[in-house]
Amino acid sequence: MAYEPQPEHKFTFGLWTVGNIGRDPFGAPTRDPLTPAQQVRLLEGSGAYGVNFHDDDLVPVDATAAERDAIIREFKQALNDTGIVVPMATANLFGDPVFKDGAFTANDPKVRAYALQKVLRAIDLGVEMGASVYVFWGGREGTETDSSKSPLESSQRFRDALNFLCRYVRDQGYNLKFALEPKPNEPRSDIYLPSVGAMLGFISTLDDPEMVGLNPEVAHEHMSGLNFTHAVAQAWDAGKLFHIDLNDQLFGRYDQDFRFGSVMLKQAFYLVKFLEDVGYAGSRHFDAHAYRTSDYADVKEFARGCMRTYLILKEKAARFNADSEIQALLAEVKADEGQYAYLAGGYSREVVARLRGETFDRAAMNRRPLPYERLDQLTIELLLGVR
Secondary structure (H helix, E strand, O other): OOOOOOHHHOEEEEHHHHOOOOOEOOEOOOOOOOOHHHHHHHOOOOOOOEEEEEHHHHOOOOOOHHHHHHHHHHHHHHHHHHOOEOOEEEOOOOOOHHHEOEOOOOOOHHHHHHHHHHHHHHHHHHHHHOOOEEEEEOOOOEEOOOOOOOHHHHHHHHHHHHHHHHHHHHHHOOOOEEEEEOOOOOOOOEEOOOOHHHHHHHHOOOOOHHHEEEOOEHHHHHHOOOOHHHHHHHHHHOOOEOOOEEOEOOOOOOOOOEOOOOOOHHHHHHHHHHHHHHOOOOOEEEOOOOOOOOOHHHHHHHHHHHHHHHHHHHHHHHHHHHOHHHHHHHHHHOOOOOOOHHHHHOOOHHHHHHHHOOOOOHHHHHHOOOOHHHHHHHHHHHHOOOO
């Protein structure tokens, strides 16, 4: 059937997404907890490719060795039975009260050392499960008052931690790369490195920048009112789009993590079109949550909805690219007779001399039509299914 997800689409979910129990800052859970294996089996038959996890999602931090072994054995059996894989892993460095002042950027050196130890173990666990991407989300790496920390010193601490962990991965011979996930705020008032652009600048200062890329998230850029597709394009252009978190989010709100495409459909369309046009081959990870009102049958519908919406928008993107009227308009606005092709070769004294000699008719240039209203309306009609 049309729009039915398949493993080759590489749709993934986190244990913290399908296993979310409906708790929020103002209310108790509305769903009973599921074991990690039960969460995997919830996705069975949905077309999902993989599940990702925080270390504590899979093995509670205080589990005994025997409990750990039993959980992992049951989890691996569920993976084997369902054919679902683990492409990505991460560590929870934000939930435990010990991280109230951050993990890698905490003022207490004991906390920073504990965070490193916890991540080493989480990396080992992720690799054991088959992960090839490890995500860092610094949810507590920030401040409520800048009297408490120097942003420069905090950046240095974060850099030192990542350099240490990159060396560890190299020394172990792991096939693993890191993806940093920016967010502007929540749960801290201000989180360090709050955007894709900030993260890209930071990565360039690392000892092994080739090992480190980005895991941008729709909701996190939308919280700042930014254009997520532009941010993804910047990451792609830099060769740093190692992973991506898909959900939905109204501009300027708290982190809503809605079902993909459920509230800002036009923005979701442009994102899917970009990923498909450039040939992004990584996981399409849904870091979203079902409504708190849902039972687990509805959670499964939530997961199916994320994947189906992506596939519907993928088809819409193909129609956009094949629509003769839309493509004619694009050809019109991009028309180029090659008169300035000499600029494509970059700088030279000869090019400067030629450019200085050009005469530009600004009034004529302004009269060139740019029918963007028509183009946008055709896009809307395509999305609404009337063309």
